[in-house]
Amino acid sequence: MSAARGFDWRRTPGLGTFTALVFVFVYAPLVVLVVYAFNASNLALVWGGFSVEWFAKALGNENLRRAATNSVIVAVVATVAATLLALPAALALERGRAFRGKAAAEGLVALPLVAPEIVTAIATLVFFSAIGLRLGLGNVALAHIVFCIPFAMLPMRARLREMSPDVENAARDLYADEWQVFRRVTLPLMAPGVVAGAMLAFIVSLDDFLITLMVADAGATTLPVYLYGMLRLGVTPEANAAATILLAVSVTVVVVATLVMRRGERAVAA
Amino acid sequence: MSAALAPAITPAPAAPTAPGLAARTVTLLVPAVAVIVLFMVVPMLIAAGYSFLTAGAYGGVRLPLTADAYVRFLFDRDLDDSLIFDTTYIGIFARSFVLAVLTTLFCVAIGLPLAWFIACRERRARDALLLAITIPFWTNLLVRTYCWVLILRDQGLLNGALQASGLTSAPITFLYSNEAILLGLVYSFLPFMVLPIYAVVEKIDPRLIEAGHDLYAGRLAVFRHIVWPLARPGIAAGTLLVFVPALGAFLAPDLLGGGKKLMIGSLIQLQFTSSRNWPFGAAAAMILMALVLVGLVVMARRRGAGAPR
Numbered sequence: 001m002s003a004a005r006g007f008d009w010r011r012t013p014g015l016g017t018f019t020a021l022v023f024v025f026v027y028a029p030l031v032v033l034v035v036y037a038f039n040a041s042n043l044a045l046v047w048g049g050f051s052v053e054w055f056a057k058a059l060g061n062e063n064l065r066r067a068a069t070n071s072v073i074v075a076v077v078a079t080v081a082a083t084l085l086a087l088p089a090a091l092a093l094e095r096g097r098a099f100r101g102k103a104a105a106e107g108l109v110a111l112p113l114v115a116p117e118i119v120t121a122i123a124t125l126v127f128f129s130a131i132g133l134r135l136g137l138g139n140v141a142l143a144h145i146v147f148c149i150p151f152a153m154l155p156m157r158a159r160l161r162e163m164s165p166d167v168e169n170a171a172r173d174l175y176a177d178e179w180q181v182f183r184r185v186t187l188p189l190m191a192p193g194v195v196a197g198a199m200l201a202f203i204v205s206l207d208d209f210l211i212t213l214m215v216a217d218a219g220a221t222t223l224p225v226y227l228y229g230m231l232r233l234g235v236t237p238e239a240n241a242a243a244t245i246l247l248a249v250s251v252t253v254v255v256v257a258t259l260v261m262r263r264g265e266r267a268v269a270a
Numbered sequence: 271m272s273a274a275l276a277p278a279i280t281p282a283p284a285a286p287t288a289p290g291l292a293a294r295t296v297t298l299l300v301p302a303v304a305v306i307v308l309f310m311v312v313p314m315l316i317a318a319g320y321s322f323l324t325a326g327a328y329g330g331v332r333l334p335l336t337a338d339a340y341v342r343f344l345f346d347r348d349l350d351d352s353l354i355f356d357t358t359y360i361g362i363f364a365r366s367f368v369l370a371v372l373t374t375l376f377c378v379a380i381g382l383p384l385a386w387f388i389a390c391r392e393r394r395a396r397d398a399l400l401l402a403i404t405i406p407f408w409t410n411l412l413v414r415t416y417c418w419v420l421i422l423r424d425q426g427l428l429n430g431a432l433q434a435s436g437l438t439s440a441p442i443t444f445l446y447s448n449e450a451i452l453l454g455l456v457y458s459f460l461p462f463m464v465l466p467i468y469a470v471v472e473k474i475d476p477r478l479i480e481a482g483h484d485l486y487a488g489r490l491a492v493f494r495h496i497v498w499p500l501a502r503p504g505i506a507a508g509t510l511l512v513f514v515p516a517l518g519a520f521l522a523p524d525l526l527g528g529g530k531k532l533m534i535g536s537l538i539q540l541q542f543t544s545s546r547n548w549p550f551g552a553a554a555a556m557i558l559m560a561l562v563l564v565g566l567v568v569m570a571r572r573r574g575a576g577a578p579r
Contacts, residue, residue, distance in 0.1 A: 254405050
């Protein structure tokens, strides 16, 4: 009927242009950064030719390499620990029974998502100072595990919610014990959610700046904190290159995590 | 993930209970909850305690107990120890609040049409657009804020372009203004608004819209009477996700505001670094946390009262 009138409510005039402009707004600044990082000239409006000189310079910087190594160590530790903690909690919240305090537990595990980052940062700093904990990189990793838990849990819970419990119940009817149900049925089915959750935890840890800035000692600097120090000294092509590397790693992990999750969705739908 | 994550941000439907897991529900939750209580709740309580102590000379805290940190928000202590009303810190809180409100409004104004456009596409286009809006959501905030420094600074892209085109002869100072901070905040948190709004408008039954048009409603009327009311839970969820981080933001005021136009986040950070006044910083953090909790409770109440389920 709407076709007969030549009217389609799905096509609001001007909305396509508006959306295109928003995407330009979102992506243009990132493109500017990448172009600067590959620009042989360090003048803002002069294209001096394609060059990887600034990347070579950034990678030749020993402090930057150490900060990058620290970032990866912290992110790996935080990812493994947060995923192992989030998995049983996700199962309990999506498949477990209701109990008194369930809402409170749910609120607690979501706390790192709702607390302003600066509050988490100074509370952690104060806590480590009060108990006298000085583990260097260990302090940073501990802080990261905490805020990675809810991020790791998001895709796991989303996945469990999509999965019909019928398959698991069928396994129970066939006398599988709880561990066999988990190991043989639930875990393989929710695997894409677990992988996506681990990747989110990894990216959130890798990207964290503020909490690390407040918690890390001099020797435990991560890449974003080191980059911040570079930026404070002024805009340099080397800093542009370092920022571009960080950007490339985030984008790669996000795209891979999304594809893993999508493949899982299709598998469930099929 | 983007499609799967968006619903995770919005209220969860009731989960089916597996009988076998029932006995172990609490046990399975204990590790995660214990870690968060020990490393997040306890630290916040300690920080709350610190806010009632006296600042140590080199950072840290010492006795005696005092509420001075909170008094400082409103009063400046004069030489003769009398208290004078002082608006410096109230001003910083007010600026943060106004900037966070404006950020939220801009994000709704941009995010709602964008989410609607995405929801009206075919499945494949929707997935691609969602991924495209999700990518910046997970990329480094420091890097994204820094990109705007490259564009806005005196020798930056925008000034270069303006001068090359002959529109201006001298650089215009875009950085270190409230507008630059606002731009940075909207840029930082826009995806937080788009995803939850998308999650609800995507579920709007097309028949409702067609029925509206069949009854001679124009686009505006359909939007006002159908889309807007149904999008409101998503806008509410997005508001929380945008407003809270915007209120406590550190990077946008620091890099784009030049550390001169302070917001609460930068004020707190300063107290634990160069200003070395831990109790005052802890007090500011507690006030911020209290504001956030009040917001959360209000939202939960409204959700509880207005939710159809």
